[in-house]
Amino acid sequence: MSDDLRAAVAAGVAGSEAGYRSLLQSTVEVARAIFGAKASSVFLLDEETDELVFEAVAGEGADTLVGQRFPSSQGVAGWVLVTRQPIVIENVNEDPRFAKEVAESTGYVPQGLMAVPLLHEEQALGVLEVLDRPQRTQFSLVEMDLLGLFANQAAIALDLLRRARKAEAVLGSTVEGAGIVAQLAATVESLEDERRVAGLKLLAALEEVLRHDEGGY
């Protein structure tokens, strides 16, 4: 990759993780609202450790669960991921052992949960869970289809997030400081009017100094 291209890619990647994370957060917020549920969360599969990681949480557990992880061999989320089959379970708390296991992947013991695999092309990226929808009506297949649509959106967001992280990791490991340069470019890009003009002048001056320095000044 040429330096120019690498710089352009770095500029494109900079800040994108935060953007995709917001998209993912927005997906779980909307899923929670649409189903009138107590909580909703997205797990990303970490293939290196074979664990599921909380990437976005809306509602119950939103402050504490993000970043927590558990083995992909565990419970309903693990089963959904491996089998690629969505599942809806009611009265989870009937069995203490099952309730405890579920709580490890939800942060609390829900009455019921819906879990759907996040699939993008042939990849199983993670799982979307919606906890404690209102129990007043019997679950319908229309809701299942809706869950599938949300899962599709969440899978796309999760795939973008994964790619952004990979790109950042590659750039960071091959060009020392590329991340800082990209961040700087993104910051200047966000400035307006006089501050932007001043920022660009400063960068031009900095570039000149550094170039001369490199030439053995």
Added chain:
Amino acid sequence: MSQDIRPAWSLPAGKPADRIVLPVEWPVQVTREWAWGESTGKGVSVCILDSGVDAGHELVGEVSKAVAVSLDADGQPVIEEDTEGDLCGHGTACAGVVRSLAPECDIVSVRVLGAGFTGSGDILLGGLKWAVEQGFDVINMSLSTTKRQFAGILHELTDAAYFRRTVLVASAHNMPVESYPWKFSSVISVASHEDSDPFTFFYNPDPPVEFFARGVDVEVAWVGGSKIRCTGNSFATPHMSGVCALILSKHPELTPFQLKSVLHLTSTNVAGGE
């Protein structure tokens, strides 16, 4: 050349077609009464390829055999006796549904889930291969894979099962991705309907999904002797496996093609469930 090793695709010249006798006395009209009336599933083996089965659960009863599949150091599948039962609850749920329809069938558990995501595809293939080799009458697969690398071998295995008279009943997918093996025509693919009658099933005139069976708000067996209510194609699938077990118990000579024909003819939307 002896009769036994004659290639299956040739019909000796001059042999009148009426001498190809069907081992089944085929009725003028196939009804549910003809198909599985009085049947209990006795003598039919149903393999639950899943997360294991909790034997002794009141909705499951006896499990004839239980094995677990893992990978050795070289990544080759190893089949061992399963002493842990169900690690998740899902296999027990499927077994309970089959038992509720076919109370006297033999249930065999092949645990291919529960060891995590890594290696799960190879474990699934190893388990399915073993199950096909055992010649079980019905294999219930409430699962699928999206990995293209497994599609070819899965196709070979499902075809092998079909020609060995093992009926593979697989959950369809209601998401916009390619997944296997439910899409292969050699399996019976199942999605859900919302009715609560376990014997209501519909033939789908718009495949790839072939049948819709009960899959919404089903009370199922779960780990620890409990029962929970579940929704998903995973639970529709064992309903069709149960019906298959009933039919094969009464008509063990049916090929998978004939069995599928009987399912079609006895579907609620074809014969009004009569």
